[in-house]
Amino acid sequence: MRVFAVAEIRMNELDPVSVELLNLANEIKADGSAEAIVLGKDVSEFANELSKYSDKVWKIENDSLENYNPEIYADVLIQLFQKEKPDVILFPNSSRGAELAPLISTRLDAPIVTDIVGLDFSNGVKAKRYIFQGKLMVDILVKDADTYVFTVRQGVFKEGKEIGGEIVDVKIEPTVSPARQFISIIEPEVGEVDIAQADIIVSVGRGIEDESNIELAEELAKALGGVVAGSRPVIDSGWLPKDRQVGISGKTVKPKLYLALGISGAFQHIMGMKDSELIIAVNKDPEAPIFGVAQYGIVGDIFEIVPALIEKLNQIKS
Amino acid sequence: MKIGNGGESLKIFVLAKHAIDTESEIRLKDEKSIDEKGLIYDINDWDRYAIEEAIRLKEMHGGEVTVIGVGNNEDTLRKCLAMGADRAIKIPLETGMDPYKTALAIKDVISEENFDLIIAGLMSQDCNNALVGALLASMLNLPFATAVTSVKVEDGKLRVTRELEGGYQEEVILQLPCLITVQSGINEPRYVSIMGIKRAKSKEIKEVDVKVDKEMIELERMYLPPVKKAELITGSADEIAEKLIEIFKEKGVI
Known part of the structure; x- marks a missing residue:
């Protein structure tokens, strides 16, 4: 099989998920090839890096690819796919992949499964993914097709080896005038505390129930000498500022202690805190995915x- | 498909799913289905933000809000009408876990309508595919943006911000008609008022039958994910607090 992986450039850096896509591509290609695609204005450096893990790298450089635009990117990719006829196309399950993959799927009439954590071609096409924010897992049988599109969860396919391949420079000009226009990138908000620098984090989720209970977490953080952070529902409700959000769309933290209070542990949250040295979780649901990390x-x-914990900590102090 | 009034007043369609609340107790009945006992259904949380955003845009610019639901249940459509949607379209089709089928059914119905804007939630809280909105936009050849965190109508266009990774956002402008999927937290959804419920009673839910015979995927089996489990600390609150302090000391946290 020819397995194509669309590399992810984020803030002018090659995101590690790109190599993970190639690891998966190498795993499933059988006697075919793992081929990376990298698009942008100046991506030679990334193409070199990607060539270590692929049989071939398709490097597409163009001024109109400087800023991400789904219509232009999809148009360029489709031109390549129509010529090269890949069997499988992999995207990261990222803010870009979530737009590009469905566009490509529709144009190629290719089945699509998103956010996969496993892929098996041994007996039909089967994809593995989570549902209910990690509470259940499903095996999906994909109907026969010429091409399949998947978006892949980050952090899953970390194991791979270097194979070393060639870089092919292709000139592809976009043929569309897009109805979506890129304006700017907005930097993350900066608050009074940078939770990414904290040694001790008391983090609250939906289980904190009400804004007035944030005070309880503040009190515990104070007794421990730490700071308060939160998961998405708490930030969405406006109970904590956006710069206190832990997760893929917020901050990645690695404190000495991460105390998760009433956080169920959606994947997008776990990716932001799983590398903490010590993780302790309190939740009323024994099946909460947070207990897995x-x-x-x-x-x-x-x-x-x-x-009870605040009281004991204060006793020790005095 | 016709363009509305260039943003002067907006004809908005909202996609709303009646979905299992993830906080309810989810148990498997067999490999292909979930035990209905103990399940709570409600409007998909992301769609609550979608309907709220549509109503706000209508309040600001005038126009009409139509909510579309796929499936047999009407509770979520009624809720949207009570929040302030003008009318509802129900597509009584069971699409299971295939987002492609859902998008195709909505496409069939919406192609017959005039609209400026389609708003969907980023994803459904049950299947988490985040596909129906983007697939529908692709099928209708509409410009679109996913994970939108703010919306402004400007010179007959839509100026939106969308969520990227690591706290970054991206600002883009979309020509109308277009589609957006909204991220949770974009607004503060209103509660349903008694007046709203009363008014909703006179509003129409139109049923439109659609046949979709194309399937892309099939559910093979559902199961509990294999996980390594944390070491559990048990006892009274005081005992637990004491054990935690021991752990903190042992690990050098305090």
């Missing part, structure tokens, strides 16, 4: 456990 877990009520 924590070293210690407490199935219980945060409103009983946190006050």
